[in-house]
Amino acid sequence: MSVIHANQTLDCKGLACPMPIVKTKKAMDQLEAGQVIEVQATDKGSLADIQSWAKNTGHQYLGTVEEGEVLKHYLRKSSPGEVKEERKHPDVVTNEVLLAKLAAGENVKILDVREQAENVFNRIPGAISIPLGELENRINELKPDDDIHVICRTGTRSDLACQLLTEKGFKNVTNVEPGMSGWTGPTENNH
């Protein structure tokens, strides 16, 4: 099991319903869009409730890790513009095209620019994980001549990553849409 990085940890241990969700909501209001929160709770009912709450509010429920009596829920705050923002990188393929390339055994490198906490619960086998915020500093982990397909959850962060890579001289960069939110191909996880 790898350690999951969260921007904030919220202790709701020992609290009964409704307090875990009440506190999560308050903490979430203070977070920046895209940040990840770890909610520690002992109330078993919090699992189903936090999933439904996230669904109803549009925040992204990443997953839950059980450690003894403690449930650690991971959530990512979504920004309202995440889905609608105008995309700029010209080379775009659909999930299906990428899936076909993988099935055909093409030598494609997949770069996953979601946060590590999103990545551990669900990613394409073999994908390289570099969160968007770290990409500029870690760019030497990638080769400028490789055929790189960039993926995130909905295609927005990967679009920004594609722009950054192109600017840095990468020649063969493609954005994958919509990304992991609609991915039907094989996945792996650490939990």
Add this chain to the structure above:
Amino acid sequence: MEATTGLSIMTAKELTQIVLAHEELFILDVRNESDFNDWKVEGESIDIVNIPYFDLLDGVDDALDKIPDGKKLLVVCAKEGSSKFVAEQIVEAGRTNVQYLEGGMKSWSEHLEPVKVGELNGGGSLYQFVRIGKGCLSYMVVSNGEAAVIDTLRMTDVFEQFAKAQGAQIKHTLDTHLHADHISGGRKLAEQTGATYWLPPKDAGEVTFAYEKLEEGRNITVGNTTIRIQPLYSPGHTIGSTSFIVDDQYLLTGDILFIESIGRPDLAGKAEDWVSDLRETLYSRYKGLPQDLFVLPAHFGKVTELGEGGRVMAKLSDLYRNNPGLNMKEEDAFRRAVTENLPPQPNAYQEIRQTNMGKMNPSEDEQREMEIGPNRCAVHDR
């Protein structure tokens, strides 16, 4: 204190009385949608809406639009906390006649309502215990200072106190079969009261404790006056399922025959294996019994099955007329009905069976969690 003015508590017992008396009540259930869809408070005069409490964190205005003003309102959640949280806000918004359910659905699931079934020859009485929130039924035979409890539920103190109030000593606890939907209190109650615990041997092959064998024709006497409890082997729901005839008046059918449905044969193995046993029991064995026996099952499926005071009971002859499970002439149609499109299995039914065999020893809290939800032992429970 000001914030809670006008807010009061309703107990599971009070809610039971409202359901049985067909009193009007509006319920706001604030659990999440999937829990609500799985299982909720039901009653013929009850209106219910589901708005999860986490959709009401910014205020209850949306909920108020859906709650009729002036009607009695009960807010319900899983344990209590969230219903109180929402109910307080509704009161603050100016509504009156607002209550929340003490202990939430957990208490509702555990409440037992005792109902007198009738008198027995020689001065005894037969009582039914209605677990209204889950649809389980237990029975107590009381006669001349002695008592026997049949299909005892986990809440054994209820039976102990009831027997005490009747001035009776519990001498026997009996299970019609190895239960899969709820944890039996038969063994625990027997240990606590020094009674004998009886089980059908064919269901008890893997149990880890001592018990007395329920075998056909072996009578159990309760009290000085003879109230015969006569076991009658009636397989189908489980291979060991045994029915009891009490005082030549009452037929306790366990999970073989219900008022509006019949037992499902798939919870302890493969449905196909026991279909013919089930058909034989329902279409031949029970048919050979006196038709004026009153059938008392171990479950009910719908609140419409609750009769006077909550009692669940019907004459065997009436069931042969009205129960769809007893009116399938073609063997093939019967086979399909009891093996195909069955309702989902009860929550944690495998673990519950292991617990009833003595192979697992979950804590009180874990037992409560395992039993949550409806019983789903009948073929037609949807």
